Each structure stands twice: as C-alpha cells, then as structure tokens.
Amino acid sequence: MSPLGIRLEEVSLEVLRQRESKWLDMLNNWDKWMAKKHKKIRLRCQKGIPPSLRGRAWQYLSGGKVKLEQNAGRFDELDLSPGDPKWVDVIERDLHRQFPFHEMFVSRGGHGQQDLFRVLKAYTLYRPEEGYCQAQAPVAAVLLMHMPAEQAFWCLVQICEKYLPGYYSEKLEAIQLDGEILFSLLQRFAPVAYKHLSKQKLDPILYMTEWFMCAFSRTLPWSSVLRVWDMFFCEGSAWVPRVALCSWGGAFQPGT
Known part of the structure; x- marks a missing residue:
C-alpha cells in the first residue's frame, strides 16, 4: 500500500x-x-475502481450524475450557444496542448478536440463570471477519456464548484491559501523538503500551482493519476495536498 x-x-x-x-x-x-x-x-x-466502470463511478462519486439530472437539456443549450469570442479564441489555441499523444486528442479538429472545446466553452457560458482557466483543459480532457461530453461537463462543474472552489478564479485566491497550508504541512511532516525549499526561497505557488489546479493530471505517471483521481472523487480536495506532501516527502528521502 x-x-x-x-x-x-x-x-x-x-x-x-x-x-x-x-x-x-x-x-x-x-x-x-x-x-x-x-x-x-x-x-x-x-x-x-475497475477501468471499465471508472467513468460511471466518477460521475456518481462527484455528484455529476445528479447535477446532470437536475439540469436536463442545459448542456445542449450551452453547446448550441456561440460563446464569448474572447474565451473561444483562447480555448481553441489550447486544444492541441492537451495530451497531444493520446489517440483522442492527437488530431487537430478530431472528435476529442471538438468535445474538449464543447465542454470548456460550455463552462464559460455556465459561469461567465469565471470564464476559462487554462488549467481546466487537462482536467476536462481526463474526464473526456472516460465519459461523453455532457457527463464530462457536469463532472467539471462539480470539480470547479465542489472540489476545488476558487481555484480557477482570476486572482487564484484559493490556490494561494492552499499553497501556504502545504508549506506548513511540509514543515511538520517533511522537514527535510521544507528546509531545502525554504533555503532556495521557493514560494509554494511556484511549484504547486499546476499540481493542484490540474489535479496532478500532467505530473504523475498515468496509472497513478487514475488512482489519485479515484480517491479525489471519493474523499474530496483534501487529497490534493496529501498527494503533494507525499511527492515532496518521497523526493527527499535518504538515498533518493
């Protein structure tokens, strides 16, 4: 274990x-x-979670399934809307950067990139006060690997609103606060890592932003990403700093 x-x-x-x-x-x-x-x-x-049931399980665990049922037809409405040109342009420029070697996203204009655009554009219409954050793209891409666009959209909504609230806001207030919490946890549970980072004057926000905002989707080996996401959907955002803490603690063990 x-x-x-x-x-x-x-x-x-x-x-x-x-x-x-x-x-x-x-x-x-x-x-x-x-x-x-x-x-x-x-x-x-x-x-x-068994691979064949992972997508369905994530929907149930996150509450995305309930959210979809409560908002029947809402995604279709958002999908048919043109969207804010400001966000549409940024999203389109980000599509090819998401898992470019994965069969779903390797082709420009392929079904994977099209669905990714649909999900991200729909979110900017669903939450216009937030708009689009680049870190949402890899998160949405992982969801699309496991479920259709409509289900992926509502799981993304749950991640943004329930699991990582405030992470994708313009000023990143929540991520900065969690960075300070992570540094305090490092001091207590991984003192060697804490002393090294403090000595190098590395602010937590410099190295943990992508980890947290992308839920480690672009950081860990793929098999580990899936297992971390299983527990992330099961237990919530507390798992994000726990994974970071174990990553830093392991990196500074003797002999590593």
Missing part, C-alpha cells in the same frame, strides 16, 4: 471481474450504499 493508503498491487483477471461485479452492484444501488456503507465505498476506491 502506498503512503496515501492506495493499494497498488497488480490484480488478476479473476479478481478484476469480481471487483467489477461488486462495483456494478454498488452503482445500481447507489443511494443505499451512500447512506449506509460509505466506508465500504472508500475501501473499494482505495483498491482501485
């Missing part, structure tokens, strides 16, 4: 099929499980 409590062991096909069966039962009876067996859900997330 990793320092984060995530179980990283390889599993056999038989075990994977058993886990899929258990997750299907959970997803088909979600309200019951959330009401009475939340600890069990957490344990199963720690083991890893």
Whole structure:
C-alpha cells in the first residue's frame, strides 16, 4: 500500500471481474450504499475502481450524475450557444496542448478536440463570471477519456464548484491559501523538503500551482493519476495536498 493508503498491487483477471461485479452492484444501488456503507465505498476506491466502470463511478462519486439530472437539456443549450469570442479564441489555441499523444486528442479538429472545446466553452457560458482557466483543459480532457461530453461537463462543474472552489478564479485566491497550508504541512511532516525549499526561497505557488489546479493530471505517471483521481472523487480536495506532501516527502528521502 502506498503512503496515501492506495493499494497498488497488480490484480488478476479473476479478481478484476469480481471487483467489477461488486462495483456494478454498488452503482445500481447507489443511494443505499451512500447512506449506509460509505466506508465500504472508500475501501473499494482505495483498491482501485475497475477501468471499465471508472467513468460511471466518477460521475456518481462527484455528484455529476445528479447535477446532470437536475439540469436536463442545459448542456445542449450551452453547446448550441456561440460563446464569448474572447474565451473561444483562447480555448481553441489550447486544444492541441492537451495530451497531444493520446489517440483522442492527437488530431487537430478530431472528435476529442471538438468535445474538449464543447465542454470548456460550455463552462464559460455556465459561469461567465469565471470564464476559462487554462488549467481546466487537462482536467476536462481526463474526464473526456472516460465519459461523453455532457457527463464530462457536469463532472467539471462539480470539480470547479465542489472540489476545488476558487481555484480557477482570476486572482487564484484559493490556490494561494492552499499553497501556504502545504508549506506548513511540509514543515511538520517533511522537514527535510521544507528546509531545502525554504533555503532556495521557493514560494509554494511556484511549484504547486499546476499540481493542484490540474489535479496532478500532467505530473504523475498515468496509472497513478487514475488512482489519485479515484480517491479525489471519493474523499474530496483534501487529497490534493496529501498527494503533494507525499511527492515532496518521497523526493527527499535518504538515498533518493
């Protein structure tokens, strides 16, 4: 088990099929499980959500599914709207930068880039006071790898409003506050890393902005990204500084 409590062991096909069966039962009876067996859900997330059900599970865990049901047809309305030219231009220039070697996004104008544009443009219309932040693009891209555009949009809404509120605002107030919290945690739990960063006069905002705002989607190995996101959707934003703390602590262990 990793320092984060995530179980990283390889599993056999038989075990994977058993886990899929258990997750299907959970997803088909979600309200019951959330009401009475939340600890069990957490344990199963720690083991890893089966790849075939990850997209559906993320929707349930985040509340994106409920949000979609409460706003039926809303995404279609936003999708058909032209959008603010200011944001449309910036989004279009960012599309090719998101996972350029992934089959979904490798082609300019391909279906992956088109869906990414739709999701990001829709968000600027849904929250015009926030508009678009470049860090939203890789987050939306990861979601699109696991679910259709409409579901990805509502999961993105949940991430921006529920999991990382204030992270994508113009002044980045929330990310600056969390940077100070991370530095305090480093001082307590990873003193070697803290002393090194302090000596180099490295402000937390310089190195953790992309980590936090992109939810590590462009930082960790892909298999680790998926497992971190499983727990991120299960337990919330507290997982973001925990992952950062373990990353810095591990980097400054003796012999590393």
